[in-house]
Amino acid sequence: TRLGLHPAWYFGAFLLLMLIYGSSFRTQVPLFLSNRETARVVAELLPEGKPFRLVDLGSGTGGLLRLLSKARPEASFVGIESAPLPYLFSRIASRRLTNCRVERGDFWQTGLGDFDVVYAFLSPVPMPRLWRKVKAEMKRGSLLVANSFPIQGARPERVIEVGDRRGTRLYLYRV
Numbered sequence: 075t076r077l078g079l080h081p082a083w084y085f086g087a088f089l090l091l092m093l094i095y096g097s098s099f100r101t102q103v104p105l106f107l108s109n110r111e112t113a114r115v116v117a118e119l120l121p122e123g124k125p126f127r128l129v130d131l132g133s134g135t136g137g138l139l140r141l142l143s144k145a146r147p148e149a150s151f152v153g154i155e156s157a158p159l160p161y162l163f164s165r166i167a168s169r170r171l172t173n174c175r176v177e178r179g180d181f182w183q184t185g186l187g188d189f190d191v192v193y194a195f196l197s198p199v200p201m202p203r204l205w206r207k208v209k210a211e212m213k214r215g216s217l218l219v220a221n222s223f224p225i226q227g228a229r230p231e232r233v234i235e236v237g238d239r240r241g242t243r244l245y246l247y248r249v
Contacts (some may be wrong), residue, residue: 096189108134108195108221111238114218115192119246125149126190131181131204132156136164136174138193143174152189154181166167186211195221203225207249218247 079088108116116138120126126149130139133153143151148241153168166173177184185209186192190234194204205225208218224230224245236242 079248088106099166108138109238109240110137110141111236112221112242112244113138115234115236115244117142119191119217119219119244120146120149121148121190127188128191128193129181129184129186129189131192131194132196133164133182134160134195136160136168136193139164139174139176140168140171143168143171147173149173151175152177152181154184156180172173178216180206187213189216190205191217193218193219193221196223198226205247208247212249214249215247218249220245220247221226 079165090172092094109131110200120128120142126140128151130136130151130153133155134157136153136155139151139153143149151171151174153164155164155176155178158178161176165178168176173195192208192212194201196247198202201220201223202225205218205228208216212218221244224233225247226245228243231248232246234244234246236244
């Protein structure tokens with residue numbers, strides 16, 4: 075059946091989807107959003123009693139970053155997002171958090187050496203490349219938290235069942 079919509083509505087819908095998912099074709103990483111249960115578990119994994127730095131690679135709308143930055147004000151949180159609309163939303167939503175910064179860009183171009191924790195909720199495709207980057211750039215003892223997608227050929231230090239409805243697993247890799 076015909077909806078009788080003006081063609082501009084279809085073009086507008088196309089543009090909106092491009093602003094949200096357009097980078098997925100290049101990165102092979104769709105928009106995955108971390109939930110509150112996952113943020114709670116990640117917060118429990120973070121270093122205690124000292125400042126630290128965490129980067130969220132492909133931070134989406136920044137929900138995880140905002141929850142963590144409120145829970146751990148002594149730490150520094152950075153999100154890297156390539157899709158324009160999720161980046162803009164995240165930037166606006168986190169503007170009042172002094173320990174949280176969101177950048178628009180390609181996380182492959184971001185150095186990881188200054189971070190104590192890397193959080194990645196990507197897809198299976200980039201995980202082997204990410205592991206090579208992590209091993210080459212991060213300090214000894216640093217932590218990679220991989221949400222839902224393990225790294226083929228690498229043994230996690232620990233696997234945590236989050237206990238949420240989607241059955242999230244966090245794979246912890248120590249550098």
